[in-house]
Ligand SMILES: Nc1ncnc2c1ncn2[C@@H]1O[C@H](COP(=O)(O)OP(=O)(O)OP(=O)(O)O)[C@@H](O)[C@H]1O
């Protein structure tokens with residue numbers, strides 16, 4: 001025995017040590033390669049999203065001088081379909097512009113010419129006139145969105161070959177567009193409308209924006225914050241600090257853990273049954289109807305509750321019992337011990353758990369499908385703060401899902417663009433979580 | 445063997461009984477941790493509990509301020525009277541009891557707050573200070589009595605958890621006396637302290653004896669001999685022997701006590 005240990009020098013590794021070191025090296029290699037694979041996939045994913053989604057943030061538009069006369073505007077406003085006359089004004093303006101620029105107009109019908117513009121252009125003109133009546137009686141420059149095909153041509157998504165089978169646009173349009181670009185009338189600019197605008201119907205992808213659904217998500221998050229966070233944190237504190245340990249609390253605990261694993265679509269069904277059919281239908285509570293952020297937020301609250309409860313309990317558990325003893329030993333009541341000492345220490349963990357729960361809720365799509373947020377085209381902003389909760393609206397993931405299912409590739413591009421916005425929101429929430437955690441931890 | 449100078453001249457100065465425990469039994473689930481313990485703890489005196497590890501000293505100590513209430517599986521039976529009142533009576537609020545019976549725990553457990561807030565917490569929740577100046581005064585006085593003032597007076601706003609283990613323990617002692625309890629329970633207060641700090645704490649205990657009743661659990665028999673007037677020896681949940689400290693150490697009645705203090709069991 002002594003011989004053995006004396007015989008071996010320290011610099012010479014014995015077989016056991018060699019084996020141990022090899023095992024450690026192997027394990028490190030596994031770890032590094034796992035991380036590398038993760039990073040590669042992340043880069044691929046981000047690259048895909050950004051390259052497919054970025055075009056949604058620019059939009060081609062046409063600068064056009066339109067002469068507005070009182071007579072024409074009056075005629076248009078007295079007509080049943082008011083935009084028809086405005087379209088005529090745009091048509092006339094465009095024909096005139098082509099003449100001015102010396103660009104040959106290959107279309108006999110001016111209606112065909114304006115196909116390169118968004119079908120929403122007349123409405124844009126009308127809105128401008130209604131907003132500023134002083135425009136009537138003079139010629140002023142307007143910017144009209146080009147149609148999604150024309151926009152796609154400018155972005156390189158649509159080629160002349162594609163248009164061979166297209167009913168909306170012909171290669172002749174593209175020739176005109178090329179000349180208009182040369183003349184400086186067609187330009188691609190940053191698309192604020194995509195971020196702040198509302199959704200548009202299937203025919204006008206160029207006008208669709210995320211704005212309304214961002215607001216919808218915002219209102220739902222408010223509901224989750226106001227419903228799930230206080231209920232969840234209070235439940236967790238009670239269960240962890242005050243509740244007696246018996247079969248009943250054990251049962252509750254098991255159920256909460258199970259709820260966290262319930263597929264989110266089940267919560268959607270619960271939402272229909274409890275809020276829309278019973279709350280809105282049977283009880284007649286105002287605002288409990290299809291597609292409203294109030295109901296959506298409540299459904300997401302149900303879904304987020306287990307996450308918040310579990311995270312809060314975990315961080316309460318992590319507070320050393322000696323702190324509770326210290327407070328109780330000084331004659332603090334249970335409540336004082338919890339609120340003065342335990343809760344502040346658990347707060348960073350609670351905040352992180354809550355924000356992770358919120359982020360989950362923000363990206364959740366399936367329950368929204370059931371309560372009718374998908375399928376709703378949110379073409380207007382809510383009128384006020386309260387109606388933000390009670391008027392049908394969409395939500396970010398619902399909007400993205402909906403765009404992804406529409407046929408026009410321009411919508412597809414917008415779906416990717418919407419994902420970028422969603423990711424930016426999730427990222428900012430996580431950054432806020434990190435900042436808050438740092439801030440609170442530094443206080444101790 | 446334990447011929448501390450003071451030991452020889454020690455007399456039983458106990459006059460009034462502060463805490464009287466009768467037939468106390470404690471069960472942790474099926475584990476019978478304290479078996480039929482009866483003991484009288486004197487007012488203005490120091491009582492020490494000695495005994496081998498796991499014999500139930502801490503458990504018994506925690507009965508006196510009802511800290512065992514916080515452990516779900518713990519069941520306490522028997523009578524414990526403080527100033528003649530049953531502390532386990534339904535009408536007694538354990539929170540109020542703990543304000544009167546302070547405790548220093550075996551492991552230092554400062555709040556992760558500033559040193560100042562650690563001391564000020566008790567006085568604050570019990571409304572002992574009318575204003576900031578009074579609170580400052582209490583904090584300074586307590587830290588001085590805890591023999592830690594000189595080390596922390598320049599950094600009262602530094603976190604209490606940033607102190608060394610021994611400093612933390614003295615902070616906890618200062619925190620416990622800041623609420624002016626009638627009884628102070630100390631569970632091995634010096635186990636993390638160096639001899640100098642230990643001497644300071646022992647001095648403090650001696651001083652506290654003027655006003656308080658102090659119960660101290662210790663593994664150091666020299667310490668028990670130095671600071672206490674009466675000593676109780678615990679073994680496997682039984683209180684084997686209880687009497688004047690001088691008598692326990694010089695002339696133990698029970699064989700087990702003798703084995704323990706001469707180092708044969710424990
Ligand atoms: N919270 C608890 N839950 C269950 N059993 C416990 C608990 N605390 C103590 N015990 C048990 O009670 C008995 C006495 O423990 P106690 O802590 O009172 O011993 P002690 O005399 O203070 O020992 P030490 O000198 O090591 O601190 C031990 O058998 C221990 O296992």
Ligand SMILES: [Mg+2]
Nearest residue numbers: 501502550631
């Ligand atoms: Mg102990």
